[in-house]
Amino acid sequence: MTLRRVLPALLAVLPAIALAACGERDEPVRAAGSERVELVLDYLPNADHAGIYAAKAGTGFQQAGLDVRLRTPSDPSAPLKLLSAGRADLAISYEPELLLARAKGAKLVAIGALVQKPLTSIISLGDKAIVEPGQLEDKKVGTAGLPYQDAYLKTIVDRAGIDPQSVRTINVGFNLVPALLTKRVDATLGAFWNIEGVELKRRDRKPRILRMDQVGVPTYNELVIVARERDVRERGALLRRFMRALAVGHRALRDDIEVGVKALVKANPDLDTKLQRAQIKATLPVFFPEDEDRPFGYQDPVAWKRYTRWMLDNDLISSPAGANRALTNEFLPGEGI
Numbered sequence: 001m002t003l004r005r006v007l008p009a010l011l012a013v014l015p016a017i018a019l020a021a022c023g024e025r026d027e028p029v030r031a032a033g034s035e036r037v038e039l040v041l042d043y044l045p046n047a048d049h050a051g052i053y054a055a056k057a058g059t060g061f062q063q064a065g066l067d068v069r070l071r072t073p074s075d076p077s078a079p080l081k082l083l084s085a086g087r088a089d090l091a092i093s094y095e096p097e098l099l100l101a102r103a104k105g106a107k108l109v110a111i112g113a114l115v116q117k118p119l120t121s122i123i124s125l126g127d128k129a130i131v132e133p134g135q136l137e138d139k140k141v142g143t144a145g146l147p148y149q150d151a152y153l154k155t156i157v158d159r160a161g162i163d164p165q166s167v168r169t170i171n172v173g174f175n176l177v178p179a180l181l182t183k184r185v186d187a188t189l190g191a192f193w194n195i196e197g198v199e200l201k202r203r204d205r206k207p208r209i210l211r212m213d214q215v216g217v218p219t220y221n222e223l224v225i226v227a228r229e230r231d232v233r234e235r236g237a238l239l240r241r242f243m244r245a246l247a248v249g250h251r252a253l254r255d256d257i258e259v260g261v262k263a264l265v266k267a268n269p270d271l272d273t274k275l276q277r278a279q280i281k282a283t284l285p286v287f288f289p290e291d292e293d294r295p296f297g298y299q300d301p302v303a304w305k306r307y308t309r310w311m312l313d314n315d316l317i318s319s320p321a322g323a324n325r326a327l328t329n330e331f332l333p334g335e336g337i
Helices: 003-016 047-057 078-084 095-103 147-160 176-181 196-202 229-234 236-255 257-267 273-287 301-313
Strands: 035-040 066-071 090-093 108-115 120-125 140-143 168-171 187-192 207-211 223-228
Touching: 035 078, 035 236, 047 066, 047 108, 047 236, 047 257, 047 273, 066 236, 078 090, 078 095, 078 108, 078 223, 090 095, 095 108, 095 223, 095 301, 108 229, 108 236, 108 273, 120 147, 120 176, 120 196, 140 147, 140 176, 147 187, 147 301, 176 187, 176 196, 187 196, 196 207, 196 273, 223 229, 223 236, 229 236, 236 257, 236 273, 257 273
Parallel strands: 035 066, 035 090, 140 168, 140 187
Antiparallel strands: 090 223, 108 223, 120 187, 120 207
C-alpha cells in the first residue's frame, strides 16, 4: 500500500489516538505505604529532568506513596528496550522514538509529555553563523546519525528551496559540539537549544539557534513518559499517582528553581551549578502546556497526528498502525473517568 493510500486511513483513525475522557476525577493522596517504581531516564541527569528530581527531593512522590528509583541508560536507545523487556516500570523517551518503536511492534504508550516542544535545533557559531535555513546551501551539517534527524534536514532544506545535494551531512554521533567547535562542520542538527545552546552562549561562542518547529518540522513533544500497554490497562492507579506527583514536582520547580538545581547537582556532583540553573531557567516554559487550562503532561492528539503524517511522508514508518493509540491523557491530573 502506498503512503498516499495509507494517509487517509491515518487521518480517519488517529482522532482516537488519545484515550483521555472528558470527565474529571478527584486525585487521592496516598501517604501511607510505598510502592516502588523504576524509571529509566533518557540520558544522564540534566535540566530536562529537573522536575523529576524536584518531585523526588520534595514530597511529591512520597505523598503519592511512591518510591521512585531513577536509572540512567547506557545509551538513549536503551530506555524503551528496557521497558519492553519488563526491566523498568516507566521510561523517558522521545516522541519520534516511541512512534518508531510502535511501528516495529512495541506495545508502549506515552502517558504524559515531559517536554512539550522540540528541543532539537540547528546550531552554528560566530560571525558566519546560519541565521536562516537558506544559508545551509553548500554547508556541512553534523548530525547524530538518527534517520528522523536527516528527515528534519530534508524538510527544512525543501522548505527553503535549496538543492538537497548542496547540503552535506556528516554523522558525528553524539560529538555534536566538538564537531562544531573544531569546525569540522558548519552547523549541527541534533543538539538541544536548552542544553548545548545555553552552554555555548555562556561560553561566549555566539551560537545561532534554529529550532525545529520554527523552520518547517511539525511540532512534537521532545520528551514523553512511556508505559507498557498492559500497565495502562492494569496499573492505572499507580500511573495516575505518578503523573500527579510529577506535576507537583514541576510546580515546585516553577515556584523555586533552586529546588531542581540542588536536587540535580546532588544526583550528579559533576554538574556545574550555575550552568544547570541557566539551563533549567531556559527549559522551564516548555515543561508546561501553552494553554494554561491543560494539565501538566498534556499531549495534543492533533499535533501527534500531524507529526505521524510527517513520518509517513518521509518513509520513517510504513503504516499508521503502530501509531494508533500511541498516547493517552487519561492519567493526568483532573483527567480520566
